[in-house]
Amino acid sequence: MKSNFPEKYSIKKTDKKTLLEWYRLLFLGRTLDERAPNYLKQAIGWSYHAPAAGHDGIQLAIGQNFKKNKDHLFPYYRDLQTCVSAGMTAEEVIYNGISKDADVAGGGRHMSNHLAKPEWNIHNVSSATGNHTLHASGLGRALKTYKENDAVVISSQGESSVSEGYVYEAINGASREKLPVVFVFQDNGYGISVPKEDQTANRKVAHNFEGFKNLRIIYCNGKDVFDSMNAMEEAVSWAKKEQSPVVVHANCVRIGSHSNSDRHELYRDENELNYVKEYDPLAKYKRMLLRYEKATEDELKEIEEKVTKEVKDAHKKAIKAADPKPESIHDFVIPEPYKSEKYPDGLHKGEGNSIKLIEALNGTLKAEFRHNPDTYLWGQDIANKDKGGVFNVSKGMQQEFGKHRVFNAPIAEDYIMGTANGMSRYNKKIRIVVEGAEFADYFWPAMEQYVETTHEYWRTKGQFSPNITIRLASGGYIGGGLYHSQTTEGALATFPGIRVVYPSFADDAAGLLRTSMRSEGLTLFLEPKALYNSPKAASVVPDDFEVPFGKARVRREGDKMTIITYGNTTHMCLEAAEKMSKEDGLEVEVIDIRSLIPLDKETILKSLEKTSRALVVHEDKVFGGFGGELAAIIADEAFELLDAPVKRLGAEFTPIGFNRILEAAALPNTEKVLKAARELAAY
Known part of the structure; x- marks a missing residue:
């Protein structure tokens, strides 16, 4: 609907002081905007x-309606004027533009024009356009959870990025959960060179959301300062009062090319180029100030001269500022984890009764939820009456901790991950556990958010850490077939900024989960679902057990060879080692690495000093599997210790079939491990 709220701002109603301040901000934004290409x-x-030229009205309004340190703002790459209006200085904008170490967004680690000031809650946003809508919904959930009723989240983007599926997930989720988020669509008619009619069937992209319950839609002229101010103020007020989302659709023009690498004259004719210049919001605003005698030529000239000097002074200071140091690339990759004082090596005395792996996980989740009241869990199918996930790992949790801490998510894996990213921004005490998908194989739709979240800490130069544990039921041996039996760590471990753990026994599952949930940073927690209820994975689990990251466990000592493994195949390796001892008289050492990233290289290399032979075994495919990294490390750092080539065993380079015969043919088993070990021993 067209904005139909009372008109608070107009050229006649707004006081002169405010009007002149708006002109200063608009002229400052435009001056920086026009100066930027000169640096290139x-x-x-x-x-x-x-x-940003052509978006000036709506961007001024966004910034003016954002309250720093209270509201949360997610600007997109064209929001230079928004950030200036919100209070960022010319100096801060130029530091970002020329990627200086003093850049408050992240010290030159992110692309220029990606402005942010996390200290004020102006968030550092990705280049994956529109994906921050998910983060905005997550933060809206945090505001609602912690009863911040006088705060709002503002998410800004171009109209073409709304075509992304995760934008629909974000707005659908905000609508369903009734979250105080204002989604601003700045519609300039183009996605780079792609016209709007190639993006959506509706003339206005906000029409696509008109059937969403609990969602208000406001349309405004984004070229007009007053219409934009009225629309944004109404949107923010309504979102706070109703605790529900709003879409503001602002009609804009793009005066220049999409970016400095684009040539818009190749796809826009002369008439259109003249039209967009004619509708320049800054020129229109200046004409109105003069026509209605709200300012004189001399007053505006004085503002322009002061701004010009401010930008020149900022330039001089920025040019002299320090660049990032090359060695700083290793800073802020991932935060320091929680350190265990009682169990520094992740070992215990083994006294008491054994429990199953699934019981260890369930018990640890509950214990940690009691330990930290700012802990949350959500995912698909995890909290429905007496059911707690497909495998009942979260059984009984909603009953004990309530629906505000343990709840179901839509079948939208990107939304699960993206809202975890967003909610964790609210404060550092929050710890989030998500079932990223019902099975690890279904996690792929969340890959965009997974990648995004892995580099948040690095990209912000340590200003934001997503404190999230991603639980995934992984692996085969259950007759699950496609999407139910694959292992994924070979692909997921390739991204810096995440820890990856894969336990084989109940005690390690409990200990690693506790460490994950107490640590800052992102952890991928892979659970071998075939071992959930398996007696061979059961073990004694101390109530307070902790396993540090990067500490392997020698499951069996030997001197003939070292088998390096984790997850389901740990038990096969132990069985094969026992057979070799009894049938061949050869003692094989079995190392359960438990933690893939960080990796305990020291334990592996120390073992090889004794055995001189290495067999790497895992359930994942040999080709592209994590074992390739292990073999490469051994070859690189322990070559002179070896008496034989590093041997690898894993799944065949095929999908895992549903029929048990096909599954068995593809996956490793005890006999395959035994055969490979004997071949290596005979080399």
Whole structure:
């Protein structure tokens, strides 16, 4: 609907002081916007610049309606004027543009024009356009959970990025959960060179959301300062009062090319180029100030001269500022984890009764929820009456901790991950556990958010850490077939910024889960679902057990060879080692690495000093599997210790079939491990 709220702002109603301050902000934003390409021409920086000119009205309004340190703002790459209006200085904008270490967004670690100031809750946003809508919904959930009723989340983007599926997930989720989020669509008619009619069937993309319950939609003229101010103020007020989402659709023009690498004259004719210049919001605002005698030419000229000097002074300071140091690339990859004082090696005395792996997980989740009241769990199918997930790992949790801490998520894996990212931004005490998908194989739709979340800590130069544990039921041996029996760690472990753990026994499952949930940073917790109820994975589990990251466990000592393994195949390796001892008289050492990233290289290399032979075994495919990294490390750092080539055993390079015969043919088993070990011993 067209904005139909009372008109608070107009050229006649707004006081002169405010009108002149708006002109200062608009002129400052435009001056920086027009100066940016010069840095590229001089090879100083700003190699990516998406001009804000033509979006000035709505961007001024966004910034003016954002309350720093209270509200949360997710600007997109064209939101230079928004950030200036919100209070960022010319100096801060230029530091970002030329990627200086003093850049408050992240010290030059992210693309230019990706402005942020996390200290004020102006969030550092990805280049994956529109994906921050998920983070905005997650933060809206946090505001609602912690009863911040006078705060709002504002998410801004271009209209073409709304075509992304995760934007629909975000707005659907905000609508369903009734979250105080204002989604602003700045509609300039183009996605780079792709016109709007190639993006959506509706003339206005906000029409696509008109059937969403609990969602208000406001349309405004984003080229007009007053219409934009009225629309944004109404949107923010309504979102707070009703605790529900709003879409603001702002009609804009894009005066320049999409960015400095684009040539818009190749797809826009002369009439259109003249039209967009004619509707320049800054020029229109200046004409109105003069026509209605709200300012004189001299007053505006004085503002312009002060702004010009401010930008020149900022430039001089920025040019002299320090660049990032090359060695700093290793800083802030992932936060320091929680350190165990009682169990520094992740070992215990083994006194008491054994419990199953699934009981260890369930018990640890409950214990940690009692330990930290700011802990949350959500995922698909995890909290429905007496059911607690497909495998009942979360059984009884909602009953004990309530629906605000343990709840079902839609079948939208990107939404599960993205809202975890967003909610964890609210404060550092929050710990989030998500079942990223019902089975690890179904996690792929969340890969965009997974990748995004792995580099948040690095990208923000340590200003934000997503404190999230991603639980995935992984692996085969259950007759599950496609999407129910694959292992994924070979692909998921390739991204810096995440820890990856894969326990084989109940005690390690409990200990690693406790460490994951107490640590800052992102942890991928892979659970071998075939072992959930298996007696061979059962073990004694101390109530307070903790397993540090990067500490392997020698499951069996030997001197003939070292088998390095984890997950389901640990038990097969132990069985094969026992057979070799009895039938061949050879003692094989079995190392359960438990933690893939970080990896305990020391324990592996120490074992090889004794055995001189290495067999790497895992359930994942040999080709592209994590074992390739283990073999490469051994070859690189322990080559002179070896008496034989490093041997690998894993799944065949095929999908895992549903028929048990096909599954068995593809996956490792005890006999295959035994055969490989005997071949290596005979080398």
